[in-house]
Amino acid sequence: MPKRVWLLIIGMLVNVTGNSFLWPLTTIYMHDYLGKSLSVAGLVLMVNAAAAIIGNLLGGVLFDKIGGYRSIMGGIIVTTLALAGLTMWHDFTQFAVFYTIIGFSGGIVFPSMYAMVGTVWPEGGRKAFNAIYLAQNVGVAIGPAMAGFLAAYSFDYIFAANLGMYILFFLIALFGFKSMSISPVSHTSVFNEKKKIRKKAPFQALMIVSIGYLMCWIGYVQWQSTIAAYTQQIGITLPQYSFLWTINGLLIVLGQPFIQPIIKRIEDNIKRQLVVGIIIMMVSYVVVAFAQDFSMFIAAMVILTIGEMFAWPAVPALANQLAPKGREGFYQGIVNSVATSGRMIGPLFGGLMVDLYGMPALFLVVTLLSGIAIFTSLIYDRPLKKEMEKNLQETYTQ
Secondary structure, three states: HHHHHHHHHHHHHHHHHHHHHHHHHHHHHHHOOOOOOOHHHHHHHHHHHHHHHHHHHHHHHHHHHOOHHHHHHHHHHHHHHHEEEEEHOOOHHHOOOOOHHHHHHHHHHHHHHHHHHHOOOOHHHHHHHHHHHHHHHHHHHHHHHHHHHHHHHHHHHHHHHHHHHHHHHHHHHHHHHHHOOOOOHHHHHHHHHHHHHHHOHHHHHHHHHHHHHHHHHHHHHHHHHHHHHHHHHHOOOHHHHHHHHHHHHHHHHHHHHHHHHHHHHHOHHHHHHHHHHHHHHHHHHHHHHHHOOOHHHHHHHHHHHHHHHOOOOOOHHHHHHHHHOOHHHHHHHHHHHHHHHHHHHHHHHHHHHHHHHHHHHHHHHHOOOOHHHHHHHHHHHHHHHHHHHHHHHHHHHH
């Protein structure tokens, strides 16, 4: 991969590692240390996710307007200041405010990073986005492990370590990303091309894919909420449940050589990648529905992870393909905000389903949602085909 892509990978790794110091322990911190109920903690997490959605959309627009370097630096600076506030003040109100700001400013960074890697290495295709996806998962694997170690001494170390990682990210971006800056002129000039703006087919295709992407995330996030609670009810210990996510992170990294031959065969067919990935994830929900011991949960997690390895990198890669020139950031912002929406809606949706109808009903509904995602993956390109047919007819008429 080009050197510039490696810089983006390292930056994403540091960014996600820093974020991962905080999010796994946020609920515990608010409940056990600040004395707040789980409902209040859940509300803070929901507000944080909502702020992240706004940040995702704004980050995509900023990428197109002012370039990737400036939008990323802006998000990093605001996040660093908010983390400094968390390090110095530990009152609940201040924590909730700073944590919401972190959700917003962190949300600005992610679509810009994805749009940047697609812009600086366009010939990389899916490989570029898969590399960023891998960096995220390595960060998710490292961050919580280090956070647990530091939290054993003091939560203050968690905030300080998170701040330290963001200062490092700031330095990497300051000296490494500036050379990748895309001139805003090239991004705004598309607005003068009225013919391109009037073509709605790529945006319609993205919206269709996004519906399925949202369905997938609503199902996926159940592993972090309702399924997590379910494992405790049937006697799976907390360390065993945590180990499932260790398997997830390790398999994503170590399993790449095994799935690459398959990916290579369907590399140019993103529709097939999506459908294969979602079907595999759907199988995992069927397995976990019948799981009664830890070995079955391991099997379900392995299947789920293999599915996400196909599906998750394919969506930003598709968004990059669909985006008209100058709208790459906006399209990546939509994709990131859809994923964040799924993480926000999923726990509430799953909790209501379990409370009203029980776990079997939830597994059935999640499987049906996966079916919807398969359907949207199969039909997303219809607007593109219609537009192509229309253009051919117009050309033939002329």
